Amino acid sequence: MTEGPRTGPQGAESLLDRIWDTALEDEYYAPHDRPPRRARALSAVTMLAFGLLIATAAVQTRVGQPASDLERAAVISDIDQREDLVASQRARIEELTAEVEGLRTEAAVPGAGGEQGAIAAAAMPVEGPGITVTATSGEGVGGEITDQDLQLLANGLWYAGAEAVSINGQRLASTTAIRWAGESVTVNFRPINEPYEIAAIGPASLGERLRANPSGRHWDHRSAESGVSWTIEEAETLRLPAAPDTRLRLNQATKLEEAP
Incomplete structure (x- = not known):
């Protein structure tokens, strides 16, 4: 009388071991000299995208900084121009005041046609x-x-x-x-x-x-x-x-x- 397949605990463990051992082909465990072609392409695309992001961020940083400096320089230039205008007007007022005082003195003091x-x-x-x-x-x-x-x-x-x-x-x-x-x-x-x-x-x-x-x-x-x-x-x-x-x-x- 021949024995049938084992259905007890030991038979189940033996079956699981065989499935685990044969889940992957033997070639998978064999060493490869270079990565697969698809993996290399994916890595290249990833590195290119990452580099592009870094370059874009760097360019935006460099462009944004000079813009702020230009705005600051424009404000400073505007302030300087207004200060120059105020100084010019103040000098003109002083000049006219001196002219009026001179005419008043000329009118009140003998000589120079003011007598x-x-x-x-x-x-x-x-x-x-x-x-x-x-x-x-x-x-x-x-x-x-x-x-x-x-x-x-x-x-x-x-x-x-x-x-x-x-x-x-x-x-x-x-x-x-x-x-x-x-x-x-x-x-x-x-x-x-x-x-x-x-x-x-x-x-x-x-x-x-x-x-x-x-x-x-x-x-x-x-x-x-x-x-x-x-x-x-x-x-x-x-x-x-x-x-x-x-x-x-x-x-x-x-x-x-x-x-x-």
Whole structure:
């Protein structure tokens, strides 16, 4: 009687051993001189792709860095240009300021063609021939000399050709105010009292021209109606001071800053 195949534990182990031993061909375990052709191609492609990635990253790094440097250089250049512009404008302002100061000095100081301007602006003392007008109030009704009377007299002197005028030592300038304040007349905002002495430097015919113009006729009328006294005397030499500095300074409007 022959024995059949083993079906017990030992037979199962023997079967598994045979399957394990014959799972791969014997050629697989044999040494090869070089890798298979497909493996070599795959390795080459992998290395090429890896190298391409590294090269791309390097190029992007190198390109990105100079771009940042260029932007920084552009900003620095723009700042330098603006600083140069501000410096140029500041220098121009200083130049114009110096020019204005020079013109102002030329107008206020004798010489270099500025003497006539200084005289007209009452910015310097003057000396020369002229007339002196002395005026006092009358005792009649309305005989008190008013600021308007003195204003008319000053305007009449200018109209007659006067080059410089003062009232009780107060030089008249283009900004001078002759006003009644309180109980007295003020000139250049300084009170003056009677008798009023009006000195004027001008041509030899200054007195005659004053009497002949509307201002002189007004004073003649005041003298006849209310007893106001006014006399004109010629003078070979009169000395008139400069107007106060406050009357020579011009006030200019400035722009208000807008509220935020």
